[in-house]
Amino acid sequence: MNDQNRSDDANQSQRSEAVPPDLYAARINGSPETFAKLRQEFELDVGCRGPHVEVNPDGSGTMLVFATEERIRELRAAGYRVELGENVSEIGRQRQKEIGEGDRFMGGRVKPRGFGEKRGRASERRSTS
Amino acid sequence: MSFLNVVEIESALIGLASSYPSVTQLITLPYFTVEGRQSHALRIGTGPCRRSAVLIISGAHAREWGGPDICINFAADLLEAYSLGTALIYGGTAYSAAEIKSIIERLDVIVFPDVNPDGRNYSQNTYPMWRKNRNPASSGGQASKIGVDPNRNYDFLWDFNAAFAPGAQAFGTLASSDPSSDIFHGIAAFSEAETKNVRYLFDQFPQISWFMDIHSFGGDILHSWGDDTNQSGSLSINFTNAAWNGQRGLPADAYGEYIGACDLANVAAAANAMKAAIAGVRGETYAVAQAFFLPSWGSPYPTSGASDDWTYSRFFTDPTKRKVRAYTLEFNTVKTFFPTWAEMQQIILDVDAGLVRFCLGAVPRFSLSYWLCWWRHRLNDAIWHRVFPPELWGPYGPWARIRRAVESILFPIVAPLLRLLGTGARRRSSGGSRRR
């Protein structure tokens, strides 16, 4: 792909910029049959690969999905028991404050270090010197 | 300390390559993203011998922050421990200096930390819950239709409408041809720069035989297959057999994806070893499961066009390619895409401990060609090159001339024979697992 095409695509991306609505954690209570019916009726954001269902003491399950307020209203109108949880988009925005600014590695001039502990020959050498 | 931004991920790879030049190779990936970003990967390994390789990728899904941070920390840890000659310790899981040495000297470890930098940039700066890439080609100018899911864009049963049963679509995880869907699979398999870059690594490094795709969340280690139940009974029932089109993706029916019984035991064993290493750090319990089932409740979750299935399938479509053990890891047992950085640091220790174990499992136990190559280089270094002057053994000396003359005579005869033998051996080994 040449630079002209790349910038055209990027411009198209800019032109159609409109941020999607916030998503909320929605916890839906039901049986395997409820969830099978639910997935046939609605396309839901269930996370990366698929939903994780927590099994409750009464034998029912609680499925976590991510949905807009409008979609949650639709789910409730269709008869599903939905608990409105946290605004995950807002949590994400808060977490954006914990993203690096600039370039801590200065284009590769600063060597990255890992969090694992390196212990053994080198540290012994250091401690005896 | 904080999550890495997209610029820092590439800078970190460049920094590692320039800090450890004798043990690394910086790989500039050829396909630019639609926003003009160029990605890098890093090959870690020393020695001249052709070896087995592990490929670790992450960042395919934009909102799953932390994957690239896991990869960069992992690479930095391996390289630092190797260069210092130290053990590498993650909480209660420890690896000796000899184990680290065996990974670096007997294996190639390739990390591609940020498969989808455009998506990550959008998630980190604009809309945190963004999942796909930022390709607007199918959007018709509508923001809600931007993006392709890279992990539905690989060439494995990509045409899900033809390959899968209509009922499989209802599970909601298969793929979608609707651009507004979060699992939109693109206009063709490998239509996206992100997946083309992954394929490029497999083409450039045919020795890759282990693969890990890091995602979040859930705390799961998923192994083959992801499109249907596993079966070891009939090799003819498989994804290449068009007679089974329209029947895949449902549990408890006639179709199951073929995996040799030995292969299945091996892939599960490696996943369980990784699980144990993760648990050893601070007690986090990851679940090992077949990707089709996830650790789910009453329902399977079939996928089409996913990285792990494409990777494992390559050997079955072309037996001259290596068989690759393929996994997806969903890090974070807490159900959120956005842990705090303090939480993420703990997760990095967990997963990196698992990745070192994963690589140790990939270190070849015994390989004749590796050992012959190893001895040849040791003999060259220790005796031949020390006793005799370079005028004798160097590239312009008489020894090189003799070698070139002999090679020019033997190569046309020996090379086709070796190729035939190699293909035959692979066919025999796959035939062995078929009979099981």
Ligand SMILES: [Zn+2]
């Ligand atoms: Zn993912």
